[in-house]
Amino acid sequence: MAVARAIVLIQTDIGAETRVMDQLYQIPEVIDVYIVYGIYDIVAIIEADSLEKIREIITNKIRKLPEIRTTSTMIVVEGKSKRGAPKD
Secondary structure, eight states, rough: OEEEEEEEEEEOTTHHHHHHHHHHTTSTEEEEEESSSSSEEEEEEEEEEEHHHHHHHHHITTTTSSTEEEEEEEEEEEEEOOOTTOOO
């Protein structure tokens, strides 16, 4: 089964970063969530079985959280990961 993955950049209300991170972590399709410095406050990585499911998660779960101000979504087209790679 193909997996759809997206990186979601999130701006929150001031001081809400930890609460929003905790709420995002409860969404099963969110596989990673980070508080970051810069224009955005949080980066979330989501994974689902289709792009339609990604759209539903972002629209119906993530964007509806009350302390989220804006989101910007990047759909992953191709990638590599060292996560889980054996160490020498």
